[in-house]
Structure formats: C-alpha cells, structure tokens
Amino acid sequence: MRPCLPVPRAATLFVAAALALLVADAEAAGAVHTVTIDGFAFKPSTITVRQGDTIEWRNTDPVSHTATAKEAGLDSGEIPANGTYRFIARKKGRFAYICTLHPIMKGELVVE
Amino acid sequence: MKTIPMALAAALFAATFAAHAQGGPNDAQIAAIVVTANQVDIDAGKLAESKAKHKDVKDFGRMMVKDHTGVNNSAKALVKKLHVTPEDNPTAESLKKGGQENVAHLKTLKGDAFDKAYIDHEVDYHQQVIDAMDKTLIPSAQNAELKALLVKVRPAFVAHLDHAKKLQAEYGK
Numbered sequence: 625m626r627p628c629l630p631v632p633r634a635a636t637l638f639v640a641a642a643l644a645l646l647v648a649d650a651e652a653a654g655a656v657h658t659v660t661i662d663g664f665a666f667k668p669s670t671i672t673v674r675q676g677d678t679i680e681w682r683n684t685d686p687v688s689h690t691a692t693a694k695e696a697g698l699d700s701g702e703i704p705a706n707g708t709y710r711f712i713a714r715k716k717g718r719f720a721y722i723c724t725l726h727p728i729m730k731g732e733l734v735v736e
Numbered sequence: 737m738k739t740i741p742m743a744l745a746a747a748l749f750a751a752t753f754a755a756h757a758q759g760g761p762n763d764a765q766i767a768a769i770v771v772t773a774n775q776v777d778i779d780a781g782k783l784a785e786s787k788a789k790h791k792d793v794k795d796f797g798r799m800m801v802k803d804h805t806g807v808n809n810s811a812k813a814l815v816k817k818l819h820v821t822p823e824d825n826p827t828a829e830s831l832k833k834g835g836q837e838n839v840a841h842l843k844t845l846k847g848d849a850f851d852k853a854y855i856d857h858e859v860d861y862h863q864q865v866i867d868a869m870d871k872t873l874i875p876s877a878q879n880a881e882l883k884a885l886l887v888k889v890r891p892a893f894v895a896h897l898d899h900a901k902k903l904q905a906e907y908g909k
Contacts, residue, residue, distance in 0.1 A: 663888050663890070664891035665891065685888070687807065
C-alpha cells in the first residue's frame with residue numbers, strides 16, 4: 625500500500641503561498657487612478673500619479689478612442705465604447721498623450 | 737464647376753435648418769435628423785474607404801464610418817428607450833437628398849479629384865451639422881437625455897471637422 629500523501633497540508637500551504645503572493649502584488653501595484661473619456665476629452669486632462677500606480681481610462685463615449693504616449697510606454701490600442709484600459713506607470717516624467725484616432729484629444733500624464 | 741452643386745446643397749441645407757429653427761423641430765424630428773445626418777456621412781465614408789487615392793483620406797473615411805455608426809447606435813438606443821419614433825421632416829429629407837447627391841457626384845470622380853471633392857464636402861458638412869446642433873437641435877431638444885446625447889456627441893463633429901480641415905490643407909481647396 626502506498627503511503628498517503630499529506631494532501632490537506634499541501635493544499636493549505638499552496639493556498640497560503642498564493643494569498644501571500646496576491647497580497648504582495650496588491651501592495652506593489654500602488655493606487656488606482658481613473659481618467660474618464662467623455663465628449664472627446666480626457667477628464668481630468670492632467671493626471672499626476674506616483675511611479676507604480678495604475679491609471680484606468682474609462683471610455684464613456686459611443687466611439688473608440690486611444691490613450692497613447694509612446695515615450696511613456698503608454699499605448700492602449702483602441703478602447704471601445706464603454707471599454708476600459710489599465711496602465712501601470714513605471715517611467716517617471718511628464719508625458720503628453722493623445723488619442724491617435726482623434727488627435728484633437730490631448731492629455732498629460734505626470735509620473736512622480 | 738464641382739463646387740456649385742456642393743454650395744447649392746449647403747445653401748439648401750442651411751435654409752431648411754433656418755426654416756425649422758423658427759418653429760423648432762420636436763424630439764421625434766430631431767431623432768430623425770440625427771440618425772440621417774450620421775447615415776449620410778457613413779455612406780460617403782464607405783465610398784471613400786474604397787475609392788480614395790491617399791491612405792490618410794481612406795483612413796478618414798473609415799473613421800467616419802466607425803464613429804458615426806457608434807454615434808448612431810447610441811442615438812438609436814436612446815430613441816428606443818424613450819419610446820420615440822423618429823419622424824420624417826424637411827431637414828432630414830434635405831440631408832438625405834444632399835447626401836445622395838454627394839455620393840452620386842463622388843462616384844463620377846477618381847484619384848485626386850475624388851479626394852478633393854470628398855474632403856471639401858466633409859469640411860462643409862461637419863461645419864453645417866455643428867451649426868445646426870448649436871442653433872437648432874440642442875436648443876430645441878425637450879427631453880433631457882436627448883439634449884445630453886446631442887451635447888455629448890457634438891465634440892465628435894468638432895474633432896472630425898478639425899481632422900478634415902487638416903486633410904483639406906493637403907488635398908482639398
């Protein structure tokens with residue numbers, strides 16, 4: 625007869641490890657900031673965050689938009705109507721960004 | 737030569753809007769005007785997608801199809817929610833007729849002539865729709881949600897006008 629594996633103990637350890645990773649990940653992720661895309665404008669037009677923070681763009685317009693600043697590593701691709709896009713600000717600096725589909729739309733991302 | 741039908745269409749369009757402005761269209765008529773205005777530009781955009789010579793004019797046409805379809809979908813959803821049946825009226829009719837004439841005219845052109853005529857028309861058209869929104873449609877809308885939708889989509893026309901003017905500087909007038 626094969627020895628019984630201590631399955632419950634292994635499972636407990638696994639869950640504990642996974643939880644620890646999740647907590648560590650959440651702490652590392654920083655704050656979450658929201659930019660609303662409304663009426664072909666980024667609101668607020670300038671957003672200031674700390675390095676490691678997350679910015680979420682929420683498109684409330686009936687058409688697709690992008691949030692793009694190659695210099696900041698920001699390239700959302702098309703955010704569809706009622707869609708969202710999340711970006712972690714890893715690079716410090718002041719970055720002008722635009723909607724590449726509608727370049728009249730301009731915003732600024734400040735990462736401190 | 738080519739600008740005559742366009743100028744005439746623009747004048748007729750403006751005159752119909754002005755006539756409507758005196759009494760002001762009701763919400764059902766505004767709904768019909770909005771849906772028709774978008775559809776007209778979708779039709780011209782589809783043609784530009786396939787016929788334009790320059791890539792950026794083709795891309796602009798593609799964007800017109802996409803954006804105005806999006807705007808129309810939200811307008812149609814609101815109309816359904818409000819249980820409003822779009823009501824035909826002289827302004828919507830004039831828009832439709834002008835759009836058909838524009839597409840018929842564009843179909844006779846190709847190459848640079850097509851790009852120029854398409855972009856010139858897009859500049860005039862978006863300017864007229866913005867004027868109509870400001871002077872007639874937004875002030876006349878009674879339902880708060882309909883008014884809010886018009887205000888929300890107005891910047892789409894402004895962005896398109898800005899983009900079209902940039903292309904016009906290159907390929908148009």
